[in-house]
Amino acid sequence: MTAARTANPYLEMDLLRFSTAGSVDDGKSTLIGRLLYDTKSIFEDQLEAIERTSKQRGEGYVNLALLTDGLRAEREQNITIDVAYRYFATPKRKFIIADTPGHVQYTRNMVTGASTAELAIVLIDARKGVQTQSKRHGFIASLLRIPHIVIAVNKMDLVGWSEDTFDAIVAEYTEFAEKLEVGDLTFIPMSALLGDNVVDKSTHMPWYDGGTLLHHLETVNVGASRNMVDFRFPVQTVVRPHQDFRGFAGRVTSGTVTVGEEIIALPSGRTSRVKEIVTADGAYDEAVEGESVVVTIEDEIDISRGDMIVRSRNLPTVTNRFDAMLCWMSAEPLDPSMRYIILHTTRQAQAFVNEVIYRIDVDTLHREDSPTLGLNEIGRVDITTSQPLFWDAYARNHGTGSFVLVHPHTNVTVAAGMIRGEVKAAPRHAAGSPATGAAPAAAAGTSGATPSASPDAAQRVSPGVVWDDWNVPRPEREARNGHRAAVLWFTGISGSGKSTIARAVERRLFARGCSTMLLDGDQLRHGLNGDLGFAPADRTENIRRAGEVARLFFEQGSLVLCTFVSPYAVDRATVRSILPEGGFVEIFVDCDVETARRRDPKGLYAKADEGRITNMTGVSAPYEAPSSPDLLIDTRTSSEDEAVERVIAYLREHRILGT
Amino acid sequence: MPDSAPAALPLQRHSHRRTHLRQLESEAIYIMREVAAQFERPVLLFSGGKDSIVMVHLAYKAFHPAPFPFPLLHIDTGHNFRETLDYRDWLAKKHGAELLVRTVQASIDAGRVQEEPGPNPSRNSLQTTTLLDALRELKADAAFGGGRRDEEKARAKERFFSHRDVFGQWDPKNQRPELWNLFNGRKNPGEHFRVFPLSNWTEMDVWQYIAEEQIPLPSLYFTHEREVVVRDGVVLAVADCNVVLPGERSETRRVRCRTIGDITCTGLWESTATSVEDIIREVAGARVTERGGRADDRRSDAAMEDRKKQGYF
Numbered sequence: 004m005t006a007a008r009t010a011n012p013y014l015e016m017d018l019l020r021f022s023t024a025g026s027v028d029d030g031k032s033t034l035i036g037r038l039l040y041d042t043k044s045i046f047e048d049q050l051e052a053i054e055r056t057s058k059q060r061g062e063g064y065v066n067l068a069l070l071t072d073g074l075r076a077e078r079e080q081n082i083t084i085d086v087a088y089r090y091f092a093t094p095k096r097k098f099i100i101a102d103t104p105g106h107v108q109y110t111r112n113m114v115t116g117a118s119t120a121e122l123a124i125v126l127i128d129a130r131k132g133v134q135t136q137s138k139r140h141g142f143i144a145s146l147l148r149i150p151h152i153v154i155a156v157n158k159m160d161l162v163g164w165s166e167d168t169f170d171a172i173v174a175e176y177t178e179f180a181e182k183l184e185v186g187d188l189t190f191i192p193m194s195a196l197l198g199d200n201v202v203d204k205s206t207h208m209p210w211y212d213g214g215t216l217l218h219h220l221e222t223v224n225v226g227a228s229r230n231m232v233d234f235r236f237p238v239q240t241v242v243r244p245h246q247d248f249r250g251f252a253g254r255v256t257s258g259t260v261t262v263g264e265e266i267i268a269l270p271s272g273r274t275s276r277v278k279e280i281v282t283a284d285g286a287y288d289e290a291v292e293g294e295s296v297v298v299t300i301e302d303e304i305d306i307s308r309g310d311m312i313v314r315s316r317n318l319p320t321v322t323n324r325f326d327a328m329l330c331w332m333s334a335e336p337l338d339p340s341m342r343y344i345i346l347h348t349t350r351q352a353q354a355f356v357n358e359v360i361y362r363i364d365v366d367t368l369h370r371e372d373s374p375t376l377g378l379n380e381i382g383r384v385d386i387t388t389s390q391p392l393f394w395d396a397y398a399r400n401h402g403t404g405s406f407v408l409v410h411p412h413t414n415v416t417v418a419a420g421m422i423r424g425e426v427k428a429a430p431r432h433a434a435g436s437p438a439t440g441a442a443p444a445a446a447a448g449t450s451g452a453t454p455s456a457s458p459d460a461a462q463r464v465s466p467g468v469v470w471d472d473w474n475v476p477r478p479e480r481e482a483r484n485g486h487r488a489a490v491l492w493f494t495g496i497s498g499s500g501k502s503t504i505a506r507a508v509e510r511r512l513f514a515r516g517c518s519t520m521l522l523d524g525d526q527l528r529h530g531l532n533g534d535l536g537f538a539p540a541d542r543t544e545n546i547r548r549a550g551e552v553a554r555l556f557f558e559q560g561s562l563v564l565c566t567f568v569s570p571y572a573v574d575r576a577t578v579r580s581i582l583p584e585g586g587f588v589e590i591f592v593d594c595d596v597e598t599a600r601r602r603d604p605k606g607l608y609a610k611a612d613e614g615r616i617t618n619m620t621g622v623s624a625p626y627e628a629p630s631s632p633d634l635l636i637d638t639r640t641s642s643e644d645e646a647v648e649r650v651i652a653y654l655r656e657h658r659i660l661g662t
Numbered sequence: 663m664p665d666s667a668p669a670a671l672p673l674q675r676h677s678h679r680r681t682h683l684r685q686l687e688s689e690a691i692y693i694m695r696e697v698a699a700q701f702e703r704p705v706l707l708f709s710g711g712k713d714s715i716v717m718v719h720l721a722y723k724a725f726h727p728a729p730f731p732f733p734l735l736h737i738d739t740g741h742n743f744r745e746t747l748d749y750r751d752w753l754a755k756k757h758g759a760e761l762l763v764r765t766v767q768a769s770i771d772a773g774r775v776q777e778e779p780g781p782n783p784s785r786n787s788l789q790t791t792t793l794l795d796a797l798r799e800l801k802a803d804a805a806f807g808g809g810r811r812d813e814e815k816a817r818a819k820e821r822f823f824s825h826r827d828v829f830g831q832w833d834p835k836n837q838r839p840e841l842w843n844l845f846n847g848r849k850n851p852g853e854h855f856r857v858f859p860l861s862n863w864t865e866m867d868v869w870q871y872i873a874e875e876q877i878p879l880p881s882l883y884f885t886h887e888r889e890v891v892v893r894d895g896v897v898l899a900v901a902d903c904n905v906v907l908p909g910e911r912s913e914t915r916r917v918r919c920r921t922i923g924d925i926t927c928t929g930l931w932e933s934t935a936t937s938v939e940d941i942i943r944e945v946a947g948a949r950v951t952e953r954g955g956r957a958d959d960r961r962s963d964a965a966m967e968d969r970k971k972q973g974y975f
Contacts, residue, residue: 011870011873011874013683013866013870014681014683014870014874015681016681016682016683017680017681017682018680018681018682018685018686085819085837086819086839087818087819088811088818088819088861088862089812089818090811090812090862090864092864092866096682097682097864097867099862102818111839112839114839114841115839115840115841118841118842119841119842226680239692239695239696239699240695240698240699242725242726242727242728243728244727244728244729248727250727252695252724252725253695254688254691254692254843281726281727282723282726283722283723283726284723291680293680293684293685293688294684294688295687295688295691295692295695295724297726297727308699332839344848346844346846347844349696349699401842402842402843405841405842405844406844407839407841407844407846409846409848414846414848414849414850415838416838416839416840416841416846419839419841
């Protein structure tokens with residue numbers, strides 16, 4: 004397209020893709036109908052059609068929801084069962100809505116709709132407040148890294164336009180969202196049925212001084228998830244009109260490249276320079292993220308579909324094994340013995356799911372053990388592919404961090420995945436095989452045979468195991484210590500007995516000659532975490548830092564005993580996630596609040612009762628008990644000695660200690 | 663267009679801000695290249711309408727400086743406007759593209775389908791058989807269509823890569839999820855895909871793009887005098903395949919097409935538009951969808967869904 008030739012404002016409009024999620028009764032279809040209707044995006048014949056249908060169904064008003072319920076089956080059942088795309092524009096912006104159903108069985112549709120969205124609208128019915136599925140929608144939006152989330156608190160007309168009701172929902176959802184990775188969270192009270200705060204400002208809610216939904220959609224920053232740094236150009240096809248022209252066609256996934264820049268072709272590892280950036284509109288001097296172009300290079304290098312052109316000093320990770328979040332989308336569950344087809348950028352390979360590390364209960368965010376994933380289940384997995392892929396973590400680069408799995412017999416897309424990173428050396432591999440997760444040695448290794456390859460590049464192309472970064476690798480330290488490293492994470496309410504048990508265990512281990520360290524909440528709060536309070540966000544940060552410190556001692560080869568209340572499951576999951584499999588042992592020290600209150604070793608319950616402490620876990624703040632801890636110790640029934648014996652026995656059974 | 667000389671143009675500088683038309687163009691080109699790479703024998707279904715004209719333009723841009731690597735396939739009902747056929751032949755020649763034409767008449771002659779009884783029969787539903795026969799004959803495994811999701815409710819859930827079973831049917835309950843920019847074109851023998859690169863475009867986007875890219879259009883889209891007859895509130899052109907029935911009266915009006923299909927079912931609009939800019943002003947002020955003029959969509963509220971399940975375009 005020729006660049007800005009005229010002053011036609013239509014050519015200056017940008018684009019916002021957003022998704023909507025809500026249940027059948029939250030009024031989602033009505034909200035979309037209202038947006039289309041009030042922005043005059045509905046034509047007379049469409050309006051006549053829904054008026055006719057509303058009348059046939061005996062409804063007393065024009066049902067705007069009918070505008071969006073496309074398929075007949077859905078209309079008859081009054082539910083939307085698939086992702087539907089809607090379009091409207093205002094003078095400022097064009098909008099693409101991915102309208103996804105909110106039923107529990109349709110997680111896959113929400114994930115699909117969210118995959119291309121830059122903003123998510125989560126509907127909450129003001130009468131019902133924050134429901135499990137409102138949380139699920141937020142979780143999926145954060146999993147897919149949608150930068151902007153709008154909580155549309157709908158049906159305000161049915162709660163008397165109550166500010167208190169709205170504020171309560173804001174408070175509850177904000178607290179929940181602190182556990183998620185959410186960039187920008189906006190709450191808007193509205194009535195889609197009556198049109199309040201959708202396009203036009205409500206006169207019923209003078210207490211709300213924010214903008215309307217449309218105003219927010221028109222002004223929110225677009226492009227927040229664009230990666231303009233890392234040049235990635237997956238080759239779609241080779242354009243070769245005649246002997247003298249060989250161009251590589253593709254769309255720039257991220258970053259930019261200019262004519263003359265040094266590039267490297269993956270997987271060959273060969274380097275060259277960009278000669279031309281060709282388009283039907285003429286040659287470009289630069290190609291930018293999102294543009295479909297044809298690139299030619301100075302040297303004759305064999306490049307074909309599925310290869311990737313990148314800048315020579317900024318390489319993706321090249322491995323055939325990685326750690327990913329996977330959303331399963333097929334009725335037939337994940338089969339760990341199946342060779343699936345993986346589609347990643349323009350590359351295809353075969354893929355095995357080695358292991359489901361855990362499954363997430365999308366309603367509670369609890370991690371659960373599961374050998375497989377079923378329809379609409381989300382879990383963390385370890386995947387091996389038949390050829391190396393060129394990837395970045397999804398959080399950094401959606402284009403090179405996303406993939407789908409296809410069933411080899413039915414050809415149906417069965418799963419969507421987001422790459423987290425490399426598979427950190429798991430115990431069974433850490434024992435010494437330096438090739439863990441690093442078949443790239445083979446891939447990049449071929450560059451050794453090609454004279455033009457940069458050896459420096461080749462090394463970075465195959466970074467191997469992440470733990471090799473440590474000067475003295477942990478396995479060597481473990482070999483000298485005579486035991487493996489582990490983080491023993493004692494969680495439980497204050498007074499449950501965590502510290503008592505942990506201290507006794509450490510003494511026993513130390514006496515055996517083990518390398519040990521004990522970290523407790525109070526100690527860290529006096530120093531490293533002295534800047535943190537007890538609000539949910541501070542608690543999360545407290546645990547994150549504690550986890551990182553524990554990890555350092557872990558890498559140093561120690562048995563690290565950590566005693567933290569750590570009330571949120573997701574925070575504990577975060578710590579688990581930064582350690583290799585088997586390296587994190589979750590020990591739930593359980594006892595009821597009444598028992599703990601009687602013990603009250605630090606006098607905290609007394610203070611809480613007097614109101615001198617707020618946010619006291621178990622009293623005025625929640626404790627999310629582990630659903631499947633590695634070890635459960637009930638201190639109402641176990642003595643201290645018994646508890647210590649059980650911990651030591653666990654370490655022996657799992658070969659952390661020698662026998 | 664191909665007659666411009668890219669080498670003579672200066673290097674294009676552009677900001678990192680992406681306008682929505684640029685994004686739609688880039689997305690459509692990406693889809694076309696995916697099809698060329700993933701399928702063995704794709705075809706581009708050419709109807710003569712503005713959407714398929716835009717698709718040919720995008721195909722040209724996607725593979726430039728090479729010619730696009732698939733033929734145009736036109737299913738000719740025999741009820742086309744003369745102008746459509748002239749434009750079709752001119753466009754194929756201009757791009758050096760292979761043009762394949764399969765006719766509904768041949769399907770009727772071969773006994774594959776039967777003409778509707780009565781005067782001015784519609785061949786709209788018959789073309790499905792001709793199309794499916796042609797795809798089988800050509801062993802086509804992917805067929806580009808100009809369908810847009812904004813056209814009709816049933817299309818709102820259509821995928822870019824729409825899987826069709828061995829009977830050419832679309833199963834709305836069993837569509838493959840489509841995530842990010844990953845398009846799964848894997849299939850079993852005998853199955854094929856319909857691919858819709860313009861899925862995310864609206865009617866306004868198409869017109870603005872035609873204006874911006876200065877794409878030539880058939881004269882039917884601009885106002886002209888024509889003998890018409892008004893039937894069931896729809897203004898239709900009088901022709902051999904659409905004769906004036908007893909009780910009707912023909913008249914001459916200044917009209918144009920908003921969409922181009924068969925003479926028997928393409929509603930004409932009274933208009934004074936003589937340029938694409940005039941049309942854009944008309945579209946911006948329009949209160950009725952472009953398909954509102956199509957007699958075939960009015961039969962039932964789920965008309966499009968029914969036809970799609972049978973393998974309609």
